[in-house]
Amino acid sequence: MFHIKRIARESIPAALEKAERYRLLGEPGLAESICLDILDADPQDAKAIIVLLLAITDQFGASSSGGVERARKLLPRLQNEYEKNYYAGIICEREGLSIFNQGMKGGQFAVYEWLTEAMEFFEKAEALRPPGNDDALLRWNTCARLIMSHQLEPINEKYIEPPLE
Known part of the structure; x- marks a missing residue:
């Protein structure tokens, strides 16, 4: 079996630039x-946690690797409540967009649910945002x-347990 080689801490800034570049290149x-x-090399590197979360969400729809759960597991590692809510919204928004882009029959209801959940997180982030940072509002508006x-809407059907005879 292979053993992953550890990078040096001083190479982290250059590695982070590469990671961001690969995201932009669609990799x-x-x-x-x-x-x-x-x-x-540095489990607390805040920027790497965010780039990792975004890289995972970039892959939504391309694989069935449990990406939503993998991304959500990173949320507690973020630095503050604003980031936790903002990136929780990003996860929901991107999962909704992934379903939307797949054009699945009946998927519009799931898209609506994911996007409205994202909007709830963005509203929480909005209340906690730093001055001059309207990113959460921009994302909320995009979802809306x-x-x-x-014309996405919630599913109207409610499951009713049939009576036993």
């Missing part, structure tokens, strides 16, 4: 691997526009 798996190496422009 989130490579970015994820680099972030794991960074976090092996997607819901309105595609």
